[in-house]
Amino acid sequence: PYIGWDYLWSDAYPDDDSRYRTGNAALMNVVDGLRVWKAENPDQVLHVAAPGVDRLPFFFPLDDIRTTDAPTRLDDLSGAAYFVYGLPETRGEYESVPFFENQVIGALGRMDIMRRAWGLDDGIFRYDVYELNLENRFVTPAPNGAAPEDVVFGGFARYLGYDIAGLDFWEGRRLVFKLYWQVIMPAPDDYSIMVHLRDAQDNVIAAWDAPAAQTPFSYYSTLLWQPGEYVVDERWLRLPDGVLPVGQGYRLIIGMYPAPDGAKIPVSVDGALHGDEYEIENRIAILASPP
Known part of the structure; x- marks a missing residue:
């Protein structure tokens, strides 16, 4: 009855990547995409805003993965390359924020500045990764x-x-x-x-x-x-x-x-x-x- 979760109590999966892939494929889809960015930019620090996605920094210990803050203004995302919206985690982080005060979530449909780059719903978790081009807000x-x-x-x-x-x-x-x-x-x-x-x-x-x-x-x-x-x-x-x-x-x-x-x-x-x-x-x- 717990197919996909046996990595918690067995050695069926030899490393952390394998364990997460069977238990949280959606998260590993995010990790794989961010690893592509790291491979293309080996000398740069990766900056990601991922409110509530507490497991993500484990895969990028030397990078700037922001999980503890839930930014509400687009200016708060300054310097970040990506914004990760996770279900259920990120939605929970924003539950107490009034709709008309949340510029970040309101802007998720603004494809000129927050383009959905990739994502996956594995039936338990869902993550959507948005590529940030916030400088376009001020380009005529x-x-x-x-x-x-x-x-x-x-x-x-x-x-x-x-x-x-x-x-x-x-x-x-x-x-x-x-x-x-x-x-x-x-x-x-x-x-x-x-x-x-x-x-x-x-x-x-x-x-x-x-x-x-x-x-x-x-x-x-x-x-x-x-x-x-x-x-x-x-x-x-x-x-x-x-x-x-x-x-x-x-x-x-x-x-x-x-x-x-x-x-x-x-x-x-x-x-x-x-x-x-x-x-x-x-x-x-x-x-x-x-x-």
């Missing part, structure tokens, strides 16, 4: 669809532009879509970002509203946005099943509103009030089938 992005005007939402976020993987939709097609923001000042509320596909008569064909950088267990709330940083909100766009009004000239409209369904906040363009939404593209087409 260059979107292909740069905003032609100075567009500011709610006085706190400047819209810089967007990227989209194509201008044509058809049944089943998913397009990667990114919105780029510059944070001017702290946001007063937790806002969802509205992304609508509309026709020339302003009818909503599809809506992809969501908070920024949403994952199954977190999102980068506007209450966490830090003045001076740039936020890249990446999401997938796909037409709902059964929605296929073939045609040209569809438009993408964006806005912000307090979650879950409050009134949209004001938008200014070049310093003048512009209503409560902004058109970013008017060349979207819906095709009956792939070209």
Whole structure:
């Protein structure tokens, strides 16, 4: 009945690696990946934030494996190459931290700064390893669809532009879509970002509203946005099943509103009030089938 745990009382596995591989394959998946980094950087100290993952330093005794602190601000991860989120350990470390004060967990969906590099769920434990590129927070992005005007939402976020993987939709097609923001000042509320596909008569064909950088267990709330940083909100766009009004000239409209369904906040363009939404593209087409 204890298959996989017999290493605790027998010599079936000759070394620590073998013992852990049978009892915690997910942890050894993390170790193997970090060993690759060590092999590629033999003269450097490995810096990893792994809240609660107390067994990890055993494999890297000469490196900086931070397990006792649960950082809540991205600045607290300065110098680290990776962030390890473990279940159940890391989740337990953060249980007492209010959601809107946890910038680190909120940013796990920000692929520009915390890209999930690898991970494994072995049925008992799960570990996800995020490669950190926190310097990107303060690098001015260059979107292909740069905003032609100075567009500011709610006085706190400047819209810089967007990227989209194509201008044509058809049944089943998913397009990667990114919105780029510059944070001017702290946001007063937790806002969802509205992304609508509309026709020339302003009818909503599809809506992809969501908070920024949403994952199954977190999102980068506007209450966490830090003045001076740039936020890249990446999401997938796909037409709902059964929605296929073939045609040209569809438009993408964006806005912000307090979650879950409050009134949209004001938008200014070049310093003048512009209503409560902004058109970013008017060349979207819906095709009956792939070209």
